[in-house]
Amino acid sequence: MTNPHGDDDPVLDRFHFLVNAPALFNAVTTAVELGIFRLLAEQPGCDAERIGSATGVPAHQLRVLLQAVCTTGLVRREDGGYVNSPVASDLLASDAEDSWAHILIGWKEIYYPAFGQMTTALRGGTNTALADHPGDEPTLYQRLAHNPQLEAVFHRAMSAFTLRSVDSLVCQPEFASVRHLLDVGGGDGTTSARLAARYPGLKCTVFDMPSVSRLDRAATSFPDRVDLHPGDMFQDDFPGGTDAVLFSHVLEIFSEKEIMHLLGKAYDALPAGGRVLAYGYNVSDDETDGIFGARLGLYFNVLASGRGMAYPARDYEEWLRRAGFNDVRTTAGLSYEHGLSTGTK
Ligand SMILES: C[S@@+](CC[C@H](N)C(=O)[O-])C[C@H]1O[C@@H](n2cnc3c(N)ncnc32)[C@H](O)[C@@H]1O
Numbered sequence: 001m002t003n004p005h006g007d008d009d010p011v012l013d014r015f016h017f018l019v020n021a022p023a024l025f026n027a028v029t030t031a032v033e034l035g036i037f038r039l040l041a042e043q044p045g046c047d048a049e050r051i052g053s054a055t056g057v058p059a060h061q062l063r064v065l066l067q068a069v070c071t072t073g074l075v076r077r078e079d080g081g082y083v084n085s086p087v088a089s090d091l092l093a094s095d096a097e098d099s100w101a102h103i104l105i106g107w108k109e110i111y112y113p114a115f116g117q118m119t120t121a122l123r124g125g126t127n128t129a130l131a132d133h134p135g136d137e138p139t140l141y142q143r144l145a146h147n148p149q150l151e152a153v154f155h156r157a158m159s160a161f162t163l164r165s166v167d168s169l170v171c172q173p174e175f176a177s178v179r180h181l182l183d184v185g186g187g188d189g190t191t192s193a194r195l196a197a198r199y200p201g202l203k204c205t206v207f208d209m210p211s212v213s214r215l216d217r218a219a220t221s222f223p224d225r226v227d228l229h230p231g232d233m234f235q236d237d238f239p240g241g242t243d244a245v246l247f248s249h250v251l252e253i254f255s256e257k258e259i260m261h262l263l264g265k266a267y268d269a270l271p272a273g274g275r276v277l278a279y280g281y282n283v284s285d286d287e288t289d290g291i292f293g294a295r296l297g298l299y300f301n302v303l304a305s306g307r308g309m310a311y312p313a314r315d316y317e318e319w320l321r322r323a324g325f326n327d328v329r330t331t332a333g334l335s336y337e338h339g340l341s342t343g344t345k
Helices: 010-033 036-042 048-055 059-072 086-091 100-124 128-132 140-146 148-170 173-177 190-198 256-269 291-304 313-322
Strands: 075-078 081-084 180-184 203-208 226-230 244-248 275-281 326-334 338-344
Touching: 010 036, 010 059, 010 100, 036 048, 036 075, 036 081, 036 086, 048 059, 059 075, 081 086, 100 128, 100 148, 100 291, 128 291, 140 148, 140 291, 148 190, 148 326, 148 338, 180 190, 180 256, 190 203, 190 226, 244 256, 256 275, 256 313, 275 291, 275 313, 313 326, 313 338
Parallel strands: 180 203, 180 244, 203 226, 244 275
Antiparallel strands: 075 081, 275 338, 326 338
């Protein structure tokens, strides 16, 4: 193959990987669903026959699948058997709540089927893929209430991914002085549970839609310090009595106008000196970098809300100032392209 840019051009390598990536993504997710990584963790060096009898996949189809997974480097062949790479052992072999296994299944079930409509959705300026989910509400989050099974898959995936990055949020010194935090769009309470575990004096109120509050685990783990406020963040008032408002992976779903509305509600609900914290994915300030942020922005616009993106930190800083907050700053470079922008009333 001739490459006019030179055989060692990393863009060409990346191009070749990415054009095959959708197939390989599905092969790895299938291996997760079949329990192959777990089996290899328990029995390193298993041969194809043993994997076939454990998974029930016919010999030829298993041969095809194992070849595909081996090309990713996640599994390698050794002495006729198969072994997990350290990355596969660490990320894919367990069923723990932060396992990438949950994340891959959520992306396969919910995100990637939608991306087939990307050209139509982006050209039309609307999230056409939402039509594949029952209901007439304008966002995926609301429509998932009609499909409790998919809603549970979605929140398991989101919680697992949040757990992968949340420690870099939880250790921020900001939280040490907070007495009562309002966690707006707090989902199944994963973040509030981590915060409550780390700060014994902290109370949290998780504000999310009623169907999601049902999934909340934080309130079960910390019944005295985590409570639930089921409702709609746009329609319903923010509860008072809190001295900090957290938006974790929430503002990025919406448009500038809606973000200003939510920041205004946070401002009104806070006492003087109260803090607002906007945590989530940030693309780079020049908007050329951030693959997790890129995937997320596309997912919002093709499926979830039809708007929003992993805005750069400078956007959040401008919006926080415009909403009336002072002492606005960002802690950038947190794990998985995350940043935390904060302000004080
Ligand atoms: C991307 S998730 C973030 C969950 C959690 N904060 C985290 O960081 O993992 C967005 C959350 O916002 C909630 N949400 C979306 N629209 C909402 C609305 N109008 N009112 C209340 N919650 C909403 C969703 O149910 C979902 O749990």
